[in-house]
Structure formats: structure tokens, C-alpha cells
Amino acid sequence: MEQTKVLLVDDDIDLGNLISMILTADGYRVHYQNSLAGIEGIIREFKPSIAVLDVEVGEDDGIEKAKEMIQTHPSLPILFISSHTDMDSIRRGIGSGGVHYFRKPFDIQELKIYIDRFTHPEREKETFAGIGCYSLNLNTRELLYRHNLVKQLSPLEYNVLLLLLQNKNEVVSNETLSEKIWNKTYPETEASINNLISKLRKLFEIDHDIEVQNIKSIGYRLNIKQSD
Structure with missing residues (x-):
């Protein structure tokens, strides 16, 4: 698969170097600079898969520059990163044609999700499981709501959710949860199960069509209401 090339522009050199180091370690090819100088020539030579632009680069306006970039390179996705959170x-950023706007500080793992989404959209179909308006990345354990990262689940949270999802709208017994997730017998795991279910409920509280239902003394059921 062709290597993803990221053009990164941010006048915060420490942050720029950190993002570059992490992305490079994860297999991305990164061109980083702390100004917008010569950006057109860099795009022509580097041929980035995606651009990540700071909104305020020194005295320059990244959003205005993005408008020019989109006119000459309409297929280039642009992500904005900024300490301007208003x-x-x-x-302005989204209106200029940017595909997403990150408020600083942000999670670099979340940035990677969006880089992959807009450079390799086919991966989303292969690795994501839908849960109402949420989606679960089966490779990274990231839970997203309308493509926005909610949380990277712990292994236990992920395994419980996946088991409930695989049996959605059906009851998963306490004994099954205990055996498959903890390799123990119930009620030895009762407190652990209750704690994890409570955490999952909080994660899904935005979508009222999703319910993790307690079937008293039996187990739990993930109810997902079908859209009309």
C-alpha cells in the first residue's frame, strides 16, 4: 500500500516535531515546516496525501492559505489544528473547505484516525463496526461518535462491548461474560462486570437509541433501535 504523505505546518516547533516523530514512527511520511513559505512548491514536489495546517502560522492566516490550496489542489484534504477554539x-475553517478542525491540545491518535479516514476511506469499511451513530475501530479499539473520537477503550471495555455487540438485542449472561472476559466464574466477577457496564453506559449516553439493559439476575443486553 502506498505510503501516506502528510504535509504538516505549525509554528509551534516543539509540537510540530512531536507530531512528526509519532507519525513517522507509525509509518507515515511527513514533511514538516513552521511557516507557509513556499507551500505551493512543496505541494508540487512532495505531493502530499493530506495537509495538516495550523490556523495561525506566525503572522499568516492558515485558513486563507487553505482556500488558495484548495482552489489549485481540490483533491487535497486539509485538517486544521489551532488554539483558537471559538x-x-x-x-471559517470548515467553510473554507477543511475536512476537520482540531482544538489544541488534541490527541495525536485522533489526528491519525482522521488522516487515515481521508486518505484511505476504504479502511473504514474494513475495520469499523457500526453501533447506532457510533462506530468501533476493530483494530485500535477507538470508539467514535459521528466520526469524532469518544475514547480509546481499554482491552476489557473493548472485549465486553464486542461480546455484547456480537449478540446485540440478545441477552449475554453474567456467566458468559465472566468466563469469556475474565476466565472466572460468576459471581466472583460481579463487581467488575457492574463497573464496566457503568462505564459503557456513560459512553453511549449521547445516543438514546442505544441501551445497555440489565436483565436482573441474568445478564445484560445491548439494545440498538433500528432507524426508520
């Missing part, structure tokens, strides 16, 4: 800045 809605006007976000509206």
Missing part, C-alpha cells in the same frame, strides 16, 4: 474560527 466557533467563528471553526466555522
